[in-house]
Amino acid sequence: MNRIIYLILLSIVTMLFSCTEKMDIQLDDTYTRLVVEGRFSTDTTVHKVRLTKTSSYFYNNTALPVSGAIVTISDGVNTILLTENPLHLGVYETPASTYGMIGKTYHLLIKNVDIDGDGVKEEYSANSTIYPINKVDSIAMKYDPHFESWEVKCYVLDPPTEDYYLFNIYKNHVLLTDTITEPLVVDDKMYNGNYTNGIGVGYLRDEKPDEKAFPGDTIELEIWRITKEFQKFVMELQDATRPSTPLFSGPPANVKGNISNGAVGYFTAYSISRCKGVIR
CATH class of the missing domain: 2.60.40 (Immunoglobulin-like)
Structure with missing residues (x-):
């Protein structure tokens, strides 16, 4: 009986790996937007x-x-x-x-x-x-030898309202988070109405030549107070551009923005607060 089962399984596996055929799939284009x-x-x-x-x-x-x-x-x-x-x-x-x-x-x-x-x-x-934003008190950079990176920490009093933020990081006046998939976007649920007391908002990784920091480098944190809808748009856009698992991921699709008449993309208005620090 075991031998029969073994032969059946062997036959199934052989068919699965031997029956291959090249297929050309024609993908239709949608209308231009x-x-x-x-x-x-x-x-x-x-x-x-x-x-x-x-x-x-x-x-x-x-x-x-x-x-x-x-x-x-x-x-x-x-x-x-x-x-x-x-x-x-x-x-x-x-x-x-x-x-x-x-x-x-x-x-x-x-x-x-x-x-x-x-x-x-x-x-x-x-x-x-455009919603109001509090002025950042200061920033600090702390090196983590385990992850070989500098963590950028933010000190600011968050208002008691429901707020949403995007964080950009500059090194020596050069924007490091220069594509929409790179900045950190968050809500303020963890610290709503409280002092952030050095919450981490970004990293400068040694493995990336443009991010690798040295003593004397000037780091600038730029915070945008964005709308809830734009925060959702950016997070969905970041998710859509990350590597996906073919078996468990849906088909690629445009992320829904706020432009009327079937257009894609986004128009956002926001307030800004900035603060600089130096790597020691």
């Missing part, structure tokens, strides 16, 4: 909105810019007309004297675009509110 990357903060600076088009899953070239759009940002009273950068088509910029104000909701409006190519101009819009 507008992609929006827009940020507006309390800094007095040039604020940018980048417009591109979606492309095929296997299209490896730079995203196609959307040129000639009419892009404005308004707080309901004042409206700012953004100008397209002639050296970077698809990038629309405010004047350098522009800044956002805490407590105001900003409305992004995009007009004069025909993304689907049907000859009819479309409009897209989004809203985002």
